[in-house]
Amino acid sequence: MSKDTNKNFNFSKIKKGIVIYAILGVVVFAAIGMYADLAELKASISDFDFSYLPLILILAPMNYVLRYVKWNYYLKQLKIKVPQKINLPVFIAGLSMTITPAKVGEFFKSYLLREFSGIEMSKTMPLVLMERISDAIAMVILASIGAIAFQSGFAAIIACLLIIVLFVAAIRIKPFSMLIIRLLSKNRFLKRFADSFENFYTHTYELTRIDRLGVAVGIGTVSWFFEGLVVFFALKAFGVDFSVLGSIFTVSVSSLVGALSMLPGGLIVAEGSILGVLQALFDIDKVLATATTIVTRVSTLWLGVVIGIIGLIVVQRMLKKRAAKKLEEENNAE
Numbered sequence: 257m258s259k260d261t262n263k264n265f266n267f268s269k270i271k272k273g274i275v276i277y278a279i280l281g282v283v284v285f286a287a288i289g290m291y292a293d294l295a296e297l298k299a300s301i302s303d304f305d306f307s308y309l310p311l312i313l314i315l316a317p318m319n320y321v322l323r324y325v326k327w328n329y330y331l332k333q334l335k336i337k338v339p340q341k342i343n344l345p346v347f348i349a350g351l352s353m354t355i356t357p358a359k360v361g362e363f364f365k366s367y368l369l370r371e372f373s374g375i376e377m378s379k380t381m382p383l384v385l386m387e388r389i390s391d392a393i394a395m396v397i398l399a400s401i402g403a404i405a406f407q408s409g410f411a412a413i414i415a416c417l418l419i420i421v422l423f424v425a426a427i428r429i430k431p432f433s434m435l436i437i438r439l440l441s442k443n444r445f446l447k448r449f450a451d452s453f454e455n456f457y458t459h460t461y462e463l464t465r466i467d468r469l470g471v472a473v474g475i476g477t478v479s480w481f482f483e484g485l486v487v488f489f490a491l492k493a494f495g496v497d498f499s500v501l502g503s504i505f506t507v508s509v510s511s512l513v514g515a516l517s518m519l520p521g522g523l524i525v526a527e528g529s530i531l532g533v534l535q536a537l538f539d540i541d542k543v544l545a546t547a548t549t550i551v552t553r554v555s556t557l558w559l560g561v562v563i564g565i566i567g568l569i570v571v572q573r574m575l576k577k578r579a580a581k582k583l584e585e586e587n588n589a590e
Contacts, residue, residue, distance in 0.1 A: 267572050270352075270364075274565065277355040277520050281558065284523050285550055288531065292546035300494065300547045308493035315482045315489070316555050317563070320351065322479030326390065326472050330383045333468055334459055342372045342574075349571045350384075352564025354557065355521035359388060368571060372578075378452040382460040390469065392420055392515065394476030395508045398484060402505025408537050409509040416512050427464045433457055483556055484508055487530070490551040494544055506533045507556065521557050 289297050324347050331338060338346075346368045353361030366380040396417050403409045426432060437457060441450035463469070484504030491498040510529035514522020527549050534545035 267568070270568070271565075274352060274355065274561065277523075278558075278561070280520065280523055281355075281553075284527055285553075288527055288546050288549060291531075292543045296543045297546055300543050303494060304547070304551075305493040305495070308489050312486055312489050312493070312551065312555050313559060315486050316559050318482040319479040320348075320560065320563070322475055322482075323387070323391075326475040326479070327383065327387065329471060329475070330386060330463060330468075334379065334383070334462060336375060336380065338369060338373055338375070342369075345567050345570045345574065346372065348567030349564060350567075351560045352568045354560050354564065355523075357520050358515065358518045362387070371575060376452070376455060378455040379459055381456055382463055385460060386463040386469075386472065389420060389423065390472035390476045391480065392416055392512070393469075393473045394480050395511050396420070397473070397477055398480055398504050399508035399512060402501055402508065405501055406505060406537055408533075409505065412509055412512045412516060415516055424464055424469075427457075427460055430461070433461075480508065480511075486552050486555050487534075487548060490548045490555075491540075491544075493551075494547065496540070496544065498538070502538055506530055506538075507552065509533060511556075521561075526557075527553055 324344070327347055328343070331343070346365050349368065350362045350365040353359065353364050356362070362384050363377075363381055365384055366377040369375045369380050370377050396413055399409060399413050403413055434457075437450070437453045440453055441447045446453075463472075481504065484507040485500065486503070487506045488498055488500050488503035491503075507530075510526045510533065511522070513529045514526030517525040519525055530549040530552055531545050534540040534548060535542060540548070
């Protein structure tokens with residue numbers, strides 16, 4: 257870790273960004289609350305059976321646990337060894353970046369691994385990228401089952417599938433990818449990153465092998481299945497019978513649409529998608545659909561952000577402790 261790590265590591269800027277996105281989230285909730293009529297919404301929430309709340313709140317963390325299993329699987333495939341006392345808090349801290357546009361902030365995990373373990377970012381960034389790709393494929397699979405059953409949502413699914421296929425095909429066609437890298441390396445500014453580009457590509461190529469991608473997608477499908485149950489149990493808590501397939505379809509499609517929007521955390525778009533699907537496809541009352549949307553997004557988005565913030569605080573303290581220890585060692589050496 258460099259001597260100036262704490263100077264360059266701008267936690268305050270990260271926290272400020274999270275606060276801004278959180279405010280946007282509150283505004284979105286307020287907007288959909290007014291759409292449903294706040295008085296009616298309050299009355300609906302008063303009927304909520306809170307005995308379901310622990311179950312609703314544990315579903316997303318179950319997703320995170322399985323995503324961590326996948327993260328470790330990827331590290332093992334690339335023969336990257338990171339002590340769990342570092343790896344776990346780094347992974348958890350990455351959850352705080354869920355509300356960045358298209359979740360690109362999760363590359364923050366690569367930065368942290370470099371600071372703690374000296375691993376080149378170009379070696380670990382493919383892990384973050386393939387996390388997102390494998391998750392997208394898993395959601396496409398889950399959403400497709402519902403799309404066939406309910407004859408809806410095909411546009412978002414096809415759009416995501418097309419992007420994924422083009423990306424994987426581009427990676428697997430080595431001559432094409434190497435040509436792109438050579439062209440980028442000719443740029444006066446980018447040529448200094450030529451080795452990093454090649455390193456990034458090599459590791460991404462390894463993770464797109466059909467067997468490795470298959471394992472990752474399998475884990476992702478199970479993990480997103482758990483999160484897909486949130487709408488089911490939320491509506492149960494409101495006293496409404498709903499199908500498991502309908503719940504998984506609603507969550508998966510809204511997540512895909514939110515990802516396609518490239519907006520922070522899919523804000524507005526994801527909420528609108530859940531509302532739209534519940535009302536238009538499943539004929540759920542406007543007020544009940546709104547209340548379910550709020551419960552769903554709190555569980556599937558904001559709970560993860562809160563857990564991530566805790567991880568962020570832990571990581572910040574770990575970095576400060578390491579910096580202080582290194583400074584003490586340097587002073588003793590003098």
